[in-house]
Amino acid sequence: MIVNVGDDFEHFGLKICPDLDTVCYTLAGLENPATGWGRRGESWRVMEAVAALGGPDWFRLGDLDLATHLERTRRLRAGRPLHEIAAAFCEAWGVKARVLPVTDDPVPTIVLTDEGELAFQEYFVRRRWQPQVRGFRFAGAESARPAPGVLEAIRASAAVLIAPSNPFVSIDPILAIPGVREAIAGKPALAVSPIVGGEAVKGPAAKMFRELGYKPSAAAVAEHYRGLVSHFVLDKADADQAAAVREIVPHVLVTDTMMTDSQKRIEVASAVLSWFGREP
Amino acid sequence: MIVNVGDDFEHFGLKICPDLDTVCYTLAGLENPATGWGRRGESWRVMEAVAALGGPDWFRLGDLDLATHLERTRRLRAGRPLHEIAAAFCEAWGVKARVLPVTDDPVPTIVLTDEGELAFQEYFVRRRWQPQVRGFRFAGAESARPAPGVLEAIRASAAVLIAPSNPFVSIDPILAIPGVREAIAGKPALAVSPIVGGEAVKGPAAKMFRELGYKPSAAAVAEHYRGLVSHFVLDKADADQAAAVREIVPHVLVTDTMMTDSQKRIEVASAVLSWFGREP
DSSP states (O other): OEEOOTTOEEETTEEEOHHHHHHHHHHHTOBOTTTSSSBTTOOOHHHHHHHHTTOOOSSOOOHHHHHHHHHHHHHHHTTOOHHHHHHHHHHHHTOOSOOEESBSSOOOEEEEETTEEEEHHIIIIISTTOSOEEEEEETTGGGOOBOTTHHHHHHHSSOEEEOSSOIIIIIHHHHTSTTHHHHHTTSOEEEEOSEETTEESSSSHHHHHHHTTOOOSHHHHHHHTTTTOSEEEEEGGGGGGHHHHHTTSSEEEEEOOOOOSHHHHHHHHHHHHHHHHHOO | OEEOOTTOEEETTEEEOHHHHHHHHHHHTOBOTTTSSSBTTOOOHHHHHHHHTTOOOSSOOOHHHHHHHHHHHHHHHTTOOHHHHHHHHHHHHTOOSOOEESBSSOOOEEEEETTEEEEHHIIIIISTTOSOEEEEEETTGGGOOBOTTHHHHHHHSSOEEEOSSOIIIIIHHHHTSTTHHHHHTTSOEEEEOSEETTEESSSSHHHHHHHTTOOOSHHHHHHHTTTTOSEEEEEGGGGGGHHHHHTTSSEEEEEOOOOOSHHHHHHHHHHHHHHHHHOO
């Protein structure tokens, strides 16, 4: 599993990796289902005491979650690379899957907005994705190196799955790392649309499509991944777009993609993988 | 109140100032009477989660205490000086006294031991002051500048009080900052012996005297401060040393100095200050 690091930032002197942690917590069964981020059974004693000192509490760091950032920061400062730390944490949490940050280098996503450039978490959390988006920049991507194992993992895989994450700020920052797009090219690659019925299932994807001048739709997502993916899955609510999508991507599946609970997650994944395995 | 910063260190990427925090917590009534450090009503969720990741837990950082280190680190990285941060925290905690770190510059105490040089907290907390001491070094003291207000506070005071803290690792690192010793010179200055009955009331002071080749005693403390203090207070248990101490320091008070509870603290302080005010 290759994870975006464009969301990563420094806060209170600590290295925070929101995407990496959410993926690992979820695979470990430690995730907080109420928030969609952070840890289950979380408490907020540290943040409350920070707020009492007049410190910023717009980025909510739970007590358990803070431990991850503290120990990661300590290891980074001791010279260990991010991918090795992620592997060690996954082992400590009993995660069986291999989770790889796409790069060990900091490649922060910068959001170009009508108010100027904003660091990703400033835009996403502090400003609750309200500024109008003009584009994105992945700072330092051109000179970043894929983390050891990333290109090898892609090359060794029979196929690549692109999760129904935000194409602009979750998937593109992965594809921006030199070598990743090339490693995927020529492989069977499947994307699931994060836009259903013209809206994002979660988050600002539809709003971003609009602000960049596109009508948000499954077809717009397919167009975004043109040339990269061979297979595309759209929700049954968008069945009328299947023909249009087939002009962009050769193999198209229309199915229920709404993963509203963990049972539905398993069902959607099974249906998609079973089709992907059958399609040439 | 001018406070030692030689104990300060970086841990998990955070700036920890144990002496400064203990002084501020105590003045704020937030101190933990059970431990002698950290905060009252403390919890340990973060540290437990750090330990679950295999991180170091030899330096115990409580959840409430961590908030202090996080917010201080954030402000330092934003370019604010330590003395300003200390003043802001004191205001937030309702501390009326002025608390000044002796310098804004890092001047870490290095303990020279039979096992080589040890960073102070490695020696003091991790190794529980068990290595044999050969001497001390205050790294960078010669080029450190007193924090703004430190020399002015000393010069504006009618007299200087040296707390019954460890002379080697709590008081000497303050005196090592250029200008401090000179500002005290010529002023009425009073020290209270931290050695009572040949032993330290708390901590490694007596052990250090022995390892450096001196018999631990109130007289040895007076000798350590020779030329700096004009007034010296020793415990009634050491009354037999009063004559010897008078050879070193002109004004000597023998009294009960054991501050076993907050009532006794007030009584000892009152007795000492009242004598100090009367003595020429």
